Amino acid sequence: MTSALFSPFRLAGLELANRIVVSPMCQYSADDGSATDWHMMHLGMLANSGAALVVVEATHVERSGRITHGCLGLYSDDNELALARVIAQCRRAGTARFGIQLAHSGRKGSAERPWEGGGALKAGADPWPTMAASAIPFGDNWHVPRVVTEEDMARVREAFVSSAKRALRIGFDAIELHMAHGYLMHGFMSPISNKRADAFGGSLENRLRFPIEVARAVRAAVPKDIPLGARITGSDWREGGLTPDDAVAIAKALKGAGLDFICVSSGGVAADIRNPSEPGYNVPIAERVRREAGIATRTVGLIVKPEQAEQIVADGKADMVSMARCFLDDPHWGWHAAKALGADVARPRQYLRAGPTLWAPAAAKA
Numbered sequence: 528m529t530s531a532l533f534s535p536f537r538l539a540g541l542e543l544a545n546r547i548v549v550s551p552m553c554q555y556s557a558d559d560g561s562a563t564d565w566h567m568m569h570l571g572m573l574a575n576s577g578a579a580l581v582v583v584e585a586t587h588v589e590r591s592g593r594i595t596h597g598c599l600g601l602y603s604d605d606n607e608l609a610l611a612r613v614i615a616q617c618r619r620a621g622t623a624r625f626g627i628q629l630a631h632s633g634r635k636g637s638a639e640r641p642w643e644g645g646g647a648l649k650a651g652a653d654p655w656p657t658m659a660a661s662a663i664p665f666g667d668n669w670h671v672p673r674v675v676t677e678e679d680m681a682r683v684r685e686a687f688v689s690s691a692k693r694a695l696r697i698g699f700d701a702i703e704l705h706m707a708h709g710y711l712m713h714g715f716m717s718p719i720s721n722k723r724a725d726a727f728g729g730s731l732e733n734r735l736r737f738p739i740e741v742a743r744a745v746r747a748a749v750p751k752d753i754p755l756g757a758r759i760t761g762s763d764w765r766e767g768g769l770t771p772d773d774a775v776a777i778a779k780a781l782k783g784a785g786l787d788f789i790c791v792s793s794g795g796v797a798a799d800i801r802n803p804s805e806p807g808y809n810v811p812i813a814e815r816v817r818r819e820a821g822i823a824t825r826t827v828g829l830i831v832k833p834e835q836a837e838q839i840v841a842d843g844k845a846d847m848v849s850m851a852r853c854f855l856d857d858p859h860w861g862w863h864a865a866k867a868l869g870a871d872v873a874r875p876r877q878y879l880r881a882g883p884t885l886w887a888p889a890a891a892k893a
């Protein structure tokens with residue numbers, strides 16, 4: 528049996544061994560933006576998960592652009608040094624390639640870690656001022672952000688470029704811009720959170736202006752052979768918000784800015800919005816983006832079973848499939864999916880005895 532999920536895929540100059548991507552997952556375990564031993568353990572574990580690509584969690588381009596006090600950043604030399612140490616070790620010990628997601632939290636910043644409640648930081652917990660497209664809080668009891676000025680836009684754009692250069696120096700194989708889940712970029716794109724009356728609000732073209740400026744600036748700093756992409760929203764899941772039609776238009780605009788891939792996620796633009804709960808809820812939107820924008824497309828969201836992931840790729844609904852929670856539950860998900868689909872994955876030498884022969888009768892006697 529030939530598996531579509533385990534077929535190789537090329538993104539710009541990057542050869543991926545299969546279509547499985549570990550989705551970026553915040554760990555809230557950094558020290559002033561710097562990776563810690565937790566990241567060594569977490570990313571080290573995922574380096575041998577069978578996924579061709581592991582995308583490192585939302586990594587913030589400025590200190591005040593973090594979501595929580597524990598979020599990862601690439602805004603200082605210390606941040607760069609700490610992440611370089613982790614990634615160098617993961618690459619030595621693991622089989623996966625590594626991407627990084629660059630982000631700015633916007634109005635969802637200055638927040639508690641999920642296990643501390645996940646709301647806005649309270650007085651006494653070192654909260655900081657946030658900013659967003661418009662001065663509208665994310666939800667009840669959230670900080671009111673100040674309105675982003677054109678000076679802020681220029682600074683944030685350069686911060687994205689500077690963090691991308693740091694990521695290149697570290698040796699990341701791919702870079703992804705976080706333009707989903709209600710953070711700064713998505714906040715500009717969505718008519719729910721962007722009520723500006725200037726050149727950065729109103730029509731979709733205007734709302735995309737700042738995110739596209741960022742994408743162009745980062746593209747100019749990232750060599751063509753290193754894949755650069757963006758995670759976008761496929762739907763705001765609210766009347767009057769972004770729709771799958773908009774997602775296609777956003778993907779086309781980002782492709783025009785030189786991006787190589789799009790990851791279609793959704794939701795998160797306001798605190799009271801809930802995503803659908805059916806398996807693969809973003810897949811039909813990804814399929815449209817892939818077909819209509821003609822760009823390499825990844826999807827995510829309640830994809831759990833190997834057969835489900837296989838079908839998505841085999842049917843041409845997405846080129847790559849990313850998964851988050853099931854890799855936390857089963858860090859060898861890729862190995863187990865390979866076994867289920869009659870394929871194989873690279874394993875480190877130390878673990879070769881747990882390869883396919885483990886299941887053959889001869890191996891049982893050895």
Ligand SMILES: Cc1cc2nc3c(=O)[nH]c(=O)nc-3n(C[C@H](O)[C@H](O)[C@H](O)COP(=O)(O)O)c2cc1C
Pocket residue numbers: 550551552553554584585628705708758792827828829830849850851852853
């Ligand atoms: C612990 C955790 C942290 C997350 N952090 C990020 C993140 O840093 N960036 C991002 O784009 N999505 C983040 N997400 C969303 C996931 O990448 C993914 O899109 C979502 O969990 C749906 O996929 P799943 O059903 O496979 O878990 C996070 C999800 C989890 C569970």
